[in-house]
Amino acid sequence: MEKLYTFLKYTFITLWTVFIVAPFLWAVSTSFKDFQSVNSKVTYIPWLDFEPTLEGWRVLVKSPARGGVDIVEPYFNSIFVTCTASLVSIVLGTLAAYALSRFTFKAGFIRNNDITFFFISQRIMPPIVLSIPFFIFLSTIGLLDSLLGLVVVYIVLLMPIAVWIMVDFFNRVPKELDETALIDGCNPYQAFYKVVLPNSIPGLIVAGMFCIIFGWIDFFFAFILTFTEVQLLPVKVVALNSSITPWWSLSASALISVAPLIIVAFVVERYLSKGNLSGALK
Amino acid sequence: MNLIGEHITYKPDDQFHLNDVSFNFKKGNLYTILGRTLSGKTTFLKTIAGLLNPDSGNLSFEKKDFSKIPVWERNVAMVYQQFINYPHLNVYENIIFPLKQRKLSKDKIKTDVEEALKTVGLIGFENRKIQELSGGQQQRVALARSLAKKAKILLLDEPLVNLDYKLREQLREEFKKIFSEGMSQETILIYSTTDPQEVMELNGEVIVLDEGKVLQKGPAKEIFENPLNLKVAEISNDPPMNILKGLKNSDNLNFENISIKSPKHFKNLENQNYNFGIRASEIKLDDNGEEFEIELAEISGSETLLHLKKGNSKLIALIEEVMNFKIHQKVKVIFNSNKFYAFNQSGELVSSPYGINNG
Numbered sequence: 001m002e003k004l005y006t007f008l009k010y011t012f013i014t015l016w017t018v019f020i021v022a023p024f025l026w027a028v029s030t031s032f033k034d035f036q037s038v039n040s041k042v043t044y045i046p047w048l049d050f051e052p053t054l055e056g057w058r059v060l061v062k063s064p065a066r067g068g069v070d071i072v073e074p075y076f077n078s079i080f081v082t083c084t085a086s087l088v089s090i091v092l093g094t095l096a097a098y099a100l101s102r103f104t105f106k107a108g109f110i111r112n113n114d115i116t117f118f119f120i121s122q123r124i125m126p127p128i129v130l131s132i133p134f135f136i137f138l139s140t141i142g143l144l145d146s147l148l149g150l151v152v153v154y155i156v157l158l159m160p161i162a163v164w165i166m167v168d169f170f171n172r173v174p175k176e177l178d179e180t181a182l183i184d185g186c187n188p189y190q191a192f193y194k195v196v197l198p199n200s201i202p203g204l205i206v207a208g209m210f211c212i213i214f215g216w217i218d219f220f221f222a223f224i225l226t227f228t229e230v231q232l233l234p235v236k237v238v239a240l241n242s243s244i245t246p247w248w249s250l251s252a253s254a255l256i257s258v259a260p261l262i263i264v265a266f267v268v269e270r271y272l273s274k275g276n277l278s279g280a281l282k
Numbered sequence: 283m284n285l286i287g288e289h290i291t292y293k294p295d296d297q298f299h300l301n302d303v304s305f306n307f308k309k310g311n312l313y314t315i316l317g318r319t320l321s322g323k324t325t326f327l328k329t330i331a332g333l334l335n336p337d338s339g340n341l342s343f344e345k346k347d348f349s350k351i352p353v354w355e356r357n358v359a360m361v362y363q364q365f366i367n368y369p370h371l372n373v374y375e376n377i378i379f380p381l382k383q384r385k386l387s388k389d390k391i392k393t394d395v396e397e398a399l400k401t402v403g404l405i406g407f408e409n410r411k412i413q414e415l416s417g418g419q420q421q422r423v424a425l426a427r428s429l430a431k432k433a434k435i436l437l438l439d440e441p442l443v444n445l446d447y448k449l450r451e452q453l454r455e456e457f458k459k460i461f462s463e464g465m466s467q468e469t470i471l472i473y474s475t476t477d478p479q480e481v482m483e484l485n486g487e488v489i490v491l492d493e494g495k496v497l498q499k500g501p502a503k504e505i506f507e508n509p510l511n512l513k514v515a516e517i518s519n520d521p522p523m524n525i526l527k528g529l530k531n532s533d534n535l536n537f538e539n540i541s542i543k544s545p546k547h548f549k550n551l552e553n554q555n556y557n558f559g560i561r562a563s564e565i566k567l568d569d570n571g572e573e574f575e576i577e578l579a580e581i582s583g584s585e586t587l588l589h590l591k592k593g594n595s596k597l598i599a600l601i602e603e604v605m606n607f608k609i610h611q612k613v614k615v616i617f618n619s620n621k622f623y624a625f626n627q628s629g630e631l632v633s634s635p636y637g638i639n640n641g
Binding site (some may be wrong): 177182183184185186187198 | 328331333352353354358362364366368369370379380383384427431
């Protein structure tokens with residue numbers, strides 16, 4: 001029974017891994033093919049089946065005037081918008097979450113839980129509902145088709161995630177830890193940044209990771225709120241798909257657009273598995 | 283130069299957490315707060331620390347109004363029943379944390395920390411992570427942090443309750459030593475606990491707290507000998523004092539068809555109904571005694587606790603050896619009548635084997 005279980009477990013894991021990794025391998029090999037190797041017949045193995053070429057990758061950095069698509073600028077735009085919005089969301093979200101976890105708010109019938117729910121409810125709405133208000137809002141304040149406008153919108157999208165994760169995290173940090181810090185001579189601000197914050201790094205990392213992922217992969221708002229001045233990576237990648245699909249450069253651009261997320265995942269996994277907090281706070 | 287509380291009341295919801303509590307704590311003394319769970323002990327300590335603001339009443343220390351001083355400027359230290367240390371710091375960093383907050387000189391910090399580590403027996407553990415320590419060691423770190431601070435008020439909130447039996451005994455012994463030798467005469471020490479035995483061993487001034495109200499104040503010996511009423515008798519004994527409703531006549535105490543010769547110290551009591559109190563340890567197995575039925579027998583360490591029943595009366599006897607009993611078995615017990623207490627119908631102590639002394 002034990003052996004059967006182990007066998008089934010590893011079989012499933014193997015199949016699942018193949019299922020996940022195969023498209024990546026396919027994309028990697030396609031990105032090194034040329035027009036002939038993609039369109040004439042099915043080819044698998046480089047040098048045997050087809051002659052690898054860097055053309056698909058070169059197109060991505062060439063300016064449009066020379067027949068390229070230049071995804072370098074959208075790439076850095078995406079990095080800037082995602083990182084700025086995530087950072088602001090984490091800072092504001094953490095402060096809001098700490099307040100919601102530690103202090104009692106009352107305004108009419110509104111209590112702490114209602115405020116927390118208000119934050120989360122921003123994510124419950126389908127994005128399409130928000131698109132028109134956002135569009136009108138940004139055009140009124142003149143930030144349509146600009147990086148700053150996108151940052152503002154992304155903060156609205158990402159901060160609920162930060163608040164949600166951090167409220168849950170702070171609720172699990174015993175209140176006595178803050179109290180001990182106060183007794184040991186910290187004022188409330190010092191207690192927060194000298195004691196609570198250093199013990200919240202795992203929560204901050206998880207919240208940051210989610211913010212970066214959700215910011216990076218957003219296509220919808222990047223598509224609706226930008227036209228010509230500013231373009232983000234997901235929009236640019238999709239725009240590659242014109243009358244003749246250049247599968248090779250499409251694969252290459254897809255690969256480099258998931259690369260940051262893979263790096264983030266590895267870094268976070270390594271950090272979280274250190275178990276910095278386990279057993280410390282009972 | 284005392285810590286004085288006057289009529290402190292705290293009622294955050296429809297229940298009193300503190301109900302008109304007054305006290306006058308002097309420097310260099312040990313005060314123990316005895317009370318059951320949720321009796322308001324933690325609220326009491328947190329009010330002194332400044333973590334809670336009472337609804338009414340005054341709190342002053344060294345003739346200054348304490349309520350105007352925020353927590354971080356009051357010179358207090360507190361050890362919680364949960365082992366609260368800073369998980370991101372190692373043992374040494376944990377202990378110097380409050381000293382660094384106060385911006386003491388490096389040399390002073392060094393000597394103070396070493397002294398504290400020595401007192402709690404954690405020399406050699408300076409660089410350990412908190413997570414690597416056992417519960418007892420974690421509580422020692424918390425204690426060392428409080429001691430190194432040399433606070434003028436040291437609060438200990440049931441510091442031993444989350445430790446296992448063996449460690450509790452051991453640490454309690456060490457606490458006694460630290461409190462009698464290691465403490466400066468400038469410190470007011472306030473220790474809360476649910477365990478009467480701890481109170482008796484620490485032998486300080488006792489405040490018995492129940493539902494936020496002070497039931498009795500006095501030296502530990504006084505609380506033990508003359509519990510003012512039934513509630514105190516129950517709280518200050520473990521197992522709780524047995525209470526038997528009965529009638530006293532000129533020669534005998536009568537309850538449940540049992541008649542016991544009235545002890546000498548009862549001779550001035552009027553003949554009427556009383557609640558007679560007797561400690562579990564004053565009930566012994568004896569073949570010539572009264573027959574009771576065993577409801578439950580608990581063996582703890584080297585003792586056996588017998589839960590006995592006869593008619594409507596239930597009592598607990600403490601037998602100082604390990605014996606095996608069957609449930610519903612009948613046993614015979616005798617009462618040491620010289621150790622009977624008498625409480626009147628409203629629960630006030632009217633006669634005690636040690637003589638009532640309310641002074």
